[in-house]
Amino acid sequence: MSQHSDINDTINSLDTTDEQTSNNTSAPIDTDTNARHEIEPGSDKHIRIVNTFMKRRTHMNKNAELALTAPEFSEYLVNNSFGNGDLSGIDDLRALFADSPNGSDAPLTLEIGFGLGDSFIEMAAAEPARNFVGVEVHEPGIGKCAYMAGTQNLSNVKIINGDAIQLLKQLPENHIDRIQLYFPDPWQKKRHYKRRFVSPERMAIVTRSLKQGGWFHTATDWEHYAFWMVEVLDGFAGLTNKAGAGNFTDRPDFRPMTKFERRGLERGHGVWDLIYIKD
Template sequence: MNEHPHNDSLIKHDTDVSTNTDTQTNESMTSDTEAPDNKHKRIVNTFMKRRTHMNKNAELALTDPEFTQYLVNNSFGDGNLEGINDLRSSFSDKPNGSDAPLTLEIGFGLGDSFIEMAAADPTRNFVGVEVHEPGIGKCAYMAGTQNLTNVKIINGDAIQLLKQLPENHIDRIQLYFPDPWQKKRHYKRRFVSPERMAIVTRSLTQGGWFHTATDWEHYAFWMVDVLDNFAGLSNQAGKGNFTTRPSFRPMTKFERRGLERGHGVWDLIYIKD
């Protein structure tokens, strides 16, 4: 139902290039740490990075200097986030400047809806973070061919990135169709958890939004339970309720196909108090 792989940093079950048979999450590259003791830490990823075909346009965007303006860390795969501690400064030499409203999308997959949103709202700056190299390349290529000046792309782990950013830094954080991690033993990998939401909320401005959408009913109600009970966030639709899909979130071909088959889609918008 989505144009990018499921994202709990990058695994989505429906994508342009890799459908259910080759998923790659969209919770864009997010990992977390658990510390059983003070000496050892175990990484718990919310994404699973997998190889998929990279077309010529995507490869061109990752290697041609013409597209480097869109790639904050053009390291072709290592996801090094060192020194990325201020997203707004990336736009200081662009028409909108660094003070424009700022949206961060976690796990944009192949970038179709991300680019559509950026093109439709040119006075807002958009940063996308992703680990899927073909998606990063395709997204940069689309931004370049449309001559967008309000888009930046980061290759790396979204949670690590958020930890490096200042408090009250981002106006909107969006997470669309993250990996639902359906098996109970994998629930700890779901992006929406109290621990990860503390990191997300810290980076949001007061009045800023966290917007998520899923086509997995169990995960939808899981998120309502976590987010409604998370101090510092208020459900825009009222406690226990979902939001009607907002017009600014593009409906992808996979989402439309799913709706035609009777599948559900659930949107949630939470506002930082």
């Protein structure tokens, strides 16, 4: 498999500067300055935080709106804050299931950016003995996901509204069995590569929360991003490529194929899965 010549240079040039432009001009960047800045300890200066996501204004259907407001769905919503994404006090995902049939010691999966939640809910329904937490920033997806969980009477699902990286920073070490990142924004313009979720800096945060032997599983339909991730992850100390260095893995049975993925495959587009195990 050929590597892309500019990947090394781009990885080495990752920094904490950001740009106000986006690769999707129809979807404005979240203007919440608290989401983009933090105070450096011991300094009165702001440092720019590079988001890996872009908050889009999308239509919310009635079912999603109902799930965000009706009390019968509230058990699924850890912090239903309507766009605020306040993660204060969320520092133990296992404790969220203390009163559930599975309890807090069951295998735990965290999915980052579940979108509208279809495959996330399908996985949770297929593995009722495993607990699933999804973190997302888009309220229509959060609402739809909660609605599906409620109508299927699932007891192993919790949904968090907010930035996954900030959430991971608040969690204990060796806390999660699997972390899933499916079809993240590829940020295909070179000046936006710093926004890509898979980077050495962010993977240090991700692996900290994984248990020894835990999995980081990602999938993408962008070839450049696929090879970018192989290069970053194969070179990251503490992770081992389940398929062997430089290789991709077949889609595992537990990851449902989405309609968009199926449509892309029918058109000859590729999809690349990667599973890395924490040493």
